[in-house]
Amino acid sequence: MVKGILKISPINKILISKYSLIAFFLTLLLFFSLFLKAESFAVATRHYLATDIGMKVLEEGGNAIDAAVAIAFALAVVNPSAGNLGGGGFMLIHLSDTDETLSIDYRERAPQKSFEKMFQDDLGNVIKGLSLNSILASGVPGTVSGMFYAADNFGTIDIKSLIQPSIDLAKNGFVLSDFQAKNLNKYKIKFSKNKESKEIFTRPNGFSGGEILIQQNLSRTLERIAQNGKEEFYSGDTAKKISNFFQINGGYLSLEDLNQYELRILSPVCGSYRDYKICSMAPPSSGGIALVQILNILENFELKEFDHNSERYLKTLISVMDYAYKDRAKHLGDPDFFDVPQDLLTSKKYAKDIYQQIQEKKLPSKANVTIVEGEETTHFSIIDKWGNAVSNTYTLNTAYGSGIIPTGTGILMNNEMDDFSSKPGYPNAYGLIGSEANKIQPKKTPLSSMSPVIIFQDEKPFLITGSPGGSTIITSVLQEIINVLDFQMSLEESSKKSRIHFQHLPDILFHEQFDESLIESLKKEKKLLNRKIGEIHSILLKDGGIEAFSDERRPDGKASSVYK
Ligand code: DON
Numbered sequence: 001m002v003k004g005i006l007k008i009s010p011i012n013k014i015l016i017s018k019y020s021l022i023a024f025f026l027t028l029l030l031f032f033s034l035f036l037k038a039e040s041f042a043v044a045t046r047h048y049l050a051t052d053i054g055m056k057v058l059e060e061g062g063n064a065i066d067a068a069v070a071i072a073f074a075l076a077v078v079n080p081s082a083g084n085l086g087g088g089g090f091m092l093i094h095l096s097d098t099d100e101t102l103s104i105d106y107r108e109r110a111p112q113k114s115f116e117k118m119f120q121d122d123l124g125n126v127i128k129g130l131s132l133n134s135i136l137a138s139g140v141p142g143t144v145s146g147m148f149y150a151a152d153n154f155g156t157i158d159i160k161s162l163i164q165p166s167i168d169l170a171k172n173g174f175v176l177s178d179f180q181a182k183n184l185n186k187y188k189i190k191f192s193k194n195k196e197s198k199e200i201f202t203r204p205n206g207f208s209g210g211e212i213l214i215q216q217n218l219s220r221t222l223e224r225i226a227q228n229g230k231e232e233f234y235s236g237d238t239a240k241k242i243s244n245f246f247q248i249n250g251g252y253l254s255l256e257d258l259n260q261y262e263l264r265i266l267s268p269v270c271g272s273y274r275d276y277k278i279c280s281m282a283p284p285s286s287g288g289i290a291l292v293q294i295l296n297i298l299e300n301f302e303l304k305e306f307d308h309n310s311e312r313y314l315k316t317l318i319s320v321m322d323y324a325y326k327d328r329a330k331h332l333g334d335p336d337f338f339d340v341p342q343d344l345l346t347s348k349k350y351a352k353d354i355y356q357q358i359q360e361k362k363l364p365s366k367a368n369v370t371i372v373e374g375e376e377t378t379h380f381s382i383i384d385k386w387g388n389a390v391s392n393t394y395t396l397n398t399a400y401g402s403g404i405i406p407t408g409t410g411i412l413m414n415n416e417m418d419d420f421s422s423k424p425g426y427p428n429a430y431g432l433i434g435s436e437a438n439k440i441q442p443k444k445t446p447l448s449s450m451s452p453v454i455i456f457q458d459e460k461p462f463l464i465t466g467s468p469g470g471s472t473i474i475t476s477v478l479q480e481i482i483n484v485l486d487f488q489m490s491l492e493e494s495s496k497k498s499r500i501h502f503q504h505l506p507d508i509l510f511h512e513q514f515d516e517s518l519i520e521s522l523k524k525e526k527k528l529l530n531r532k533i534g535e536i537h538s539i540l541l542k543d544g545g546i547e548a549f550s551d552e553r554r555p556d557g558k559a560s561s562v563y564k
Contacts (some may be wrong), residue, residue, distance in 0.1 A: 003126075003489065009319075010551055010562070012047075016544045017293060018249040018435055020490050022349045024111055025181060026236075026287070028476040029430045030383065030513065032284035033214075036452070037511045038239035038540075039385055039545045039563070040369075040383070040385060040561070040562065040564075041055075041057050041058045041064075041382075041383055041384045041385045041546075041549035041561070041562055042361055042381075042382070042383050042539045042546050042559065042560065042561035042562070042563075043058065043071070043380070043381070043382050043396060043539075043559070043560055044069060044072055044121070044380060044381045044537035044538060044548045044549060044550045044557070044558075044559035045075065045378075045380040045383075045388030045550070045557065045558065045559075046073060046079050046378045046379070046380065046537065046541055046550070046554075046556065046557050047074075047077065047078045047079045047083075047466075047556050047557065048081075048084070048556060048557070048558035049074060049078045049174060049347075050074040050075045050078055051071075051080065051550075051557075051558040051559065051560055052105040052558070052560075053070050053071060053166075054067040054068070054070060054071040054074075054380070054382060055163045055334060055560045055562075056165075057065075057070050057157070057162070057384075058384055058385070058562075059562070062155075062156060062157075062162075062384075062437060063154070063156050063168045063386065063388050064093075064153065064159045064382040064383060064388040064389055064390045065093060065150050065151065065155045065156075065242065065390060066155045066157045067148045067382050067390070068091065068150060068380070068382055068390040068414050069150055069151045069155060069162045069383065070161065070162040070163075070165060070166075070383070071391065071392075072147050072380075072394065073085075073162065073163050073165075073222065073382055074165060074166045074216075075321035075378055075380075076143070076166065076170065076173050076222075076352070077166050077169045077170045077174070077215060077218060077222075078169060078176070078293075078316055079378055079556075080201070080215075080400060080412060081183060081376040081396070081399040082376040082377050082378040082394075082395050082396060082468065083143065083144055083235060083378055083394075083399050083412065084141070084143055084393040084394065084401070084411075084412065085144055085218075085222075085225075085393070086138070086141045086143070086223070086396060086401060086412050086413040086414055087141055087143055087145065087234070087394060087395050087397070087409050087412040087413075087414040087416065088106050088108040088110065088141055088142035088143055088395070088416065089106060089137070089140075089142075089392065089393055089394020089395055089450060090103060090104065090106070090107065090281045090285055090392070090393055090394070090448070090450050090452055091109060091146060091150060091390060091391075091392045091394075091452070092104055092106040092268055092279065092280065092281060092390070092392070092452040092453070092454055093150070093154060093388070093389070094386050094387075094388060094389040094454050094456075094461055095154065095388055096270040096280075096386050096387035096391075097386075098477050099280050099459060101268055101270070101454060102265055102266075102267070102268065103265070103266050103267070103268045103281055103282065103308040103443070104146050104149055104150060104263055104265060104266075104454075104544075105142075105264040105265075105281075105284065105285075106142035106143060106146025106147075106149070106263045106394075106447070107139075107142055107144055107416070107445050107446075107448060108138070108139025108140055108141055108142055108264075108414055108416040108417075108445065109139055109140045109142070109242045109257075109261065109443050109444065109445055110139055110140075110420070110441060110442055110443060110444045110445075110446070111138075111139070111252040111254065111257045111442070111443070112252075112254070112257055112260075112442045112443060113252035113254070113258065113308055114136075114252055114348070114417070114440050114441070114442055115442070116439050116440050117423075118130075118136060118252075118440060118444045118529055119131045119136070119403040119417075119422040119423075119440075120422065120423060124423070125403050126422045126423050126426050127316060128463050129315075130419070131415070131417045131422055131428075132397075132398060132402070132415045132418045132420040132429060133168055133193075133403065133407070133415065135191065135246060135249045135250055135251035135402075135403065135404065136252060136415040136417065137401075137402040137413075137414075137415035137416075137417050137418060138251070138253055138360070138402055138404070138416070138417065138418055139253075139414060139416040139445075139446065140253060140257045140258060140261050140415070141217070141233075141261075141414060142261060142263055143394060144225060144229055144230050144233040144234070145233075145234065145262075145263050146263055147159075148229065148230040149263055149319075149453060151560060154388075157510075158219070158226065159226070159229075160226045160227075161277070163222055163226040164223065164226065166222055166224045166365055167219050167223050167226065168218035168219075170214070170215040170216070170222060171214070171215035171216065171219035172214070172408070173209060173212035173215075173248060174212065174213060175211070175212060176207055176208075176210070176211050176212070177209055177555060177556050178208075178209030178408045178555075179209075179554065179556060179560060180207075180209070180213075180556065181206070181208050181209045181349075182209075183399070184201050184202070184206075184207050185206040185207055185316075187372075187399060187400055187403065187500055188202050188206070189353065190400060190403035191400070192415065193403060193404075194403055194404045195407065195541050196217065196406075196407055196409075196410070197400075197403050197404065197405045197406070197412070200213075200215055200217075200405070200410065201400070203521045206516045215410050216410070217405075217408055217409060217410030217533075218309045218409075218410025218411065219394040219408050219410070220410070221238055221410050221411060224236065224237060224238060234258045234259060234260070234261055235255075235258065235259050236408055238411075239255055239258045239259070240255065240312075241260060241406050241407065241408050241409050241415075242258065242409060242411070243255035243257075243333060244404045244406075245407055245513065246285070246406070250376050252512070253436070258528065260443075261479055266281075266282045267282060267289030268281060268282055268288060269281065269282045269286075269289055269291075269292055269342065269346060270292075271291075271292035271296060271480070272297060272348055273296075273298075273299060273455075273485065274297040274485065275298060275457065276455050276456065276457055276461070276485060277456040277457075278291065278292065278295060278453065278454075278455045278456075278460065279453070279454050279455075279456070280292070280452060280454075281448075281450065281452060282335070282342070283332055283334065283335045283342070283447070283453060284333070284334045284335065284445040284446070284447055284448055285447075285449065285450055285451060285452055286328045286332045286447055286448065286449055286473050286474070287449055287451025287453075287477070288300075288451065288499060289327075289328075289332065289340075289342060289345050289346055289471060290325070290327075290449075290451075290474045291327055291451060291453065291474060291477065291481075292345075292346045292375070293323075293324050293327065293345050293346060293350070293351060294324045294347065294474075294478055295478075295481070296319050296347075296348055296350075296351030296457060297320045297323070297324075297354050298316075298317075298320060298349040298351065298482070299348075299351070300351070300445060301316060301355075302356040303316075303482060303487075304486045304487060308483075308487050308497065309497060309498060309514065310518075311337050311521055311522070313519055314518075315520070316358075316503045317475075317478075317479075317500060317502075318500070318509065319358045320354070320358065321360075321475055321478075321501070321502040321503065321504075321520065322502060322504050323354045323357075324481065325471075325502075325503040325504035325505075326472075326504045327345055327503070328432075328504075329432065329434055329435060329448075329504065330435055331345065332385065332438065332447055333434070333436075333438040333444075333447050334438075334443070334444045334445040334446075334447070334485070335440075336445075337444050338430035338436070338437045338438075339439055340437070356473060357405045363474070368529075371408065372376055375394065375402070376396065376397075376398060376399035376400070376468060377393060377394070377395035377396075377397070377450065377468030377469065377470070377473070378393070378394065378468055379391075379392065379393040379396065379452065379465075379466035379467050379468060379535075379536075379537050380392050380466075380537055381466065381537050381538055381539045381548070382464070382467050382539070383461060383541065383546070384537050386451045387460065387461065389454050389461040389539075391452035391453055391454050391464045391465065391466050392452055392466070393451065393452045393466045393467075393468070393473070394449040394450075395414070395416075395468070396413070396414040396415065397411060397414050397415045397416045397418060397419060398415055398418075399431055400412055401413050401414040401415045401416075402414065402415040404447065409547075410534065415447055417440070417446065418446075419438075419446035419447060420434070420438055420439065420440045420444075420446040420447070420449060421433065421434025421435060421438040421439055421440075422440070424439070426438070427506075429470065429472065430449070430470035430472075430503075431470035431503065431505065431506050432449075432470075432471050432503065432523075433505055434447060437537070443537075449469075449470060449471050449472075449473045449474055450466075450473055451466060451467075451474050451477050452453055452466040453465050453466055453477055453481070455485070456510040457479065458462070458539070461482075461541055462540070462541055462542065462543060463481065463484055463485075463538060463539070463540050463541075464476055464538060464539040465480050465481070465533055465537070465538040465539075466536070467480075467509075467535065467536045467537070467551075468534070468535050469505050469533065469534045469535065471501070472501040472503075472510065472533050472534055473534065475499070475500070475501040475503075475533070475534075476503070476533055476534025476535075476536060477500055477534070477536070478499070479494075479500075479534075480495075480536050480538060484495060484540060490539050490540070490547060490549075491536075491538050491539075491547050491548070492549050494536075495536060495549055495551050495552065495553075496539075498511065498512035498513050498514055499511075499512050499533040500533070501533050502526075507526065507527065508526065508527045508528070508529050509522060509526040509527070509528050510526055510528075510529050510530075510531055510533055511513075511529070511530060511533075512530070512531075512532065512533055513530075531556075532553050534553070535553050535554050535557070536549075536550075536551045536553045537549075537550050537551065537557060537559065538559075539559075539561070545563065546561045546563050547561070548550065548560060548561040
């Protein structure tokens with residue numbers, strides 16, 4: 001037979017045509033599945049206007065990082081309690097091209113003039129409120145630097161056009177929801193202490209839902225930033241306005257501090273949980289280490305065989321949280337200043353030891369502290385059609401930060417200095433205590449609980465999630481992860497499940513709605529406090545589909561997805 005020529009019998013011909021038909025359909029299927037994937041994208045944020053802005057960026061061909069930058073600037077206008085230019089946060093990014101996951105730490109740094117006992121009186125007592133509501137409460141803001149870094153290094157669209165929608169929203173105003181109007185009214189006293197805050201964020205008879213909130217000075221500041229770049233904020237007119245204001249009013253934050261602000265690119269903390277890989281923020285966040293540690297311990301339990309939110313299940317979570325928060329207080333702080341034993345805390349062996357102690361019913365020892373309410377920070381999750389993902393949490397710390405706006409800027413300043421340990425063992429706004437690891441030092445970053453998370457299945461983003469809530473961020477995100485991974489819940493189902501929070505100290509179990517009998521039984525062991533826990537904004541990429549969901553614990557959030 002001559003090479004290359006095949007003699008085909010009639011029966012083979014039928015077989016070949018059958019196989020080629022199957023092959024043809026398989027190719028078609030593959031083509032469509034690629035096509036489908038190529039057209040899926042989603043955004044989940046705290047405010048519908050920010051979500052719409054992010055979706056528009058993605059629809060017009062921008063990537064997840066472009067959308068993140070546009071959203072972050074938009075939230076600074078439409079969600080002034082947490083969205084910000086005067087604060088900081090963490091952005092976790094997964095780049096699909098290189099399969100790389102990295103994080104930007106653009107959190108606040110302590111001004112150079114700060115010192116360990118700056119919030120204590122001569123007798124060594126902590127002066128209440130100084131780290132939260134005074135001119136000393138602010139760290140050097142990092143948000144503008146973080147957004148420019150993200151756009152310059154990973155974005156595809158000119159940052160000016162990403163900022164433009166926010167300029168328009170600040171200049172022309174946006175409609176306040178009932179929730180926002182009430183929330184602004186609630187903080188009237190805070191705003192009244194600062195001239196510009198009072199002008200912008202208070203009305204003699206209070207705000208009502210439906211009213212338009214215009215922020216002229218903020219729009220001008222945003223315009224200058226769009227025009228002059230991040231230098232505007234760190235050495236330009238805006239920097240001078242901020243530093244002059246701090247100097248005149250007895251603050252420490254200086255022009256030099258702004259000039260010298262530096263963000264950090266950090267490797268995320270990653271661990272494995274059953275068949276998944278989980279990545280979150282490394283110190284100066286406690287989130288990544290605590291989540292990996294908790295999941296490592298929980299891996300020893302067959303959780304899906306527990307009844308969800310049963311007594312046995314909740315008690316298991318409580319014990320595990322107890323250990324992780326005790327370690328947080330002792331071992332975690334800014335890694336540039338303190339040697340954090342990350343490898344130990346995230347090791348499977350360490351988790352196994354804790355698991356064994358829990359089995360033997362040993363629990364860490366206690367003391368008593370109080371806790372005040374702090375209720376703002378904001379998270380958003382994004383995936384684009386190429387599979388790039390962004391999980392971003394940023395904040396002013398408590399609602400509207402210190403409430404102080406440096407004159408002429410429209411920028412609310414953070415009160416992140418309260419996240420330092422003002423004195424060993426003295427609780428911050430979230431009842432969190434700290435030690436040497438988190439003491440105040442010049443240029444140091446306060447320890448955070450913000451935990452933007454990306455979970456991977458077969459190396460591809462599977463769940464993108466995060467939450468506000470101070471110390472409850474870690475436990476809220478944890479319960480979202482277990483609900484989805486162990487109990488196979490949809491995001492909507494997961495969000496409707498009650499959550500608990502336990503943080504070692506104070507010795508109080510925070511909880512949402514549970515059966516009376518369960519509450520009675522938990523009450524025998526712990527003091528209980530009923531309150532809302534967390535506000536998750538997630539995206540789930542499961543079985544080739546996409547689900548985006550914004551927690552309904554607070555209004556105004558919106559999740560959008562496109563799947564075609
Ligand atoms: O970084 C932290 O952990 C806090 N400053 C976050 C504050 C917060 O989440 C407030 N709440 N909802």
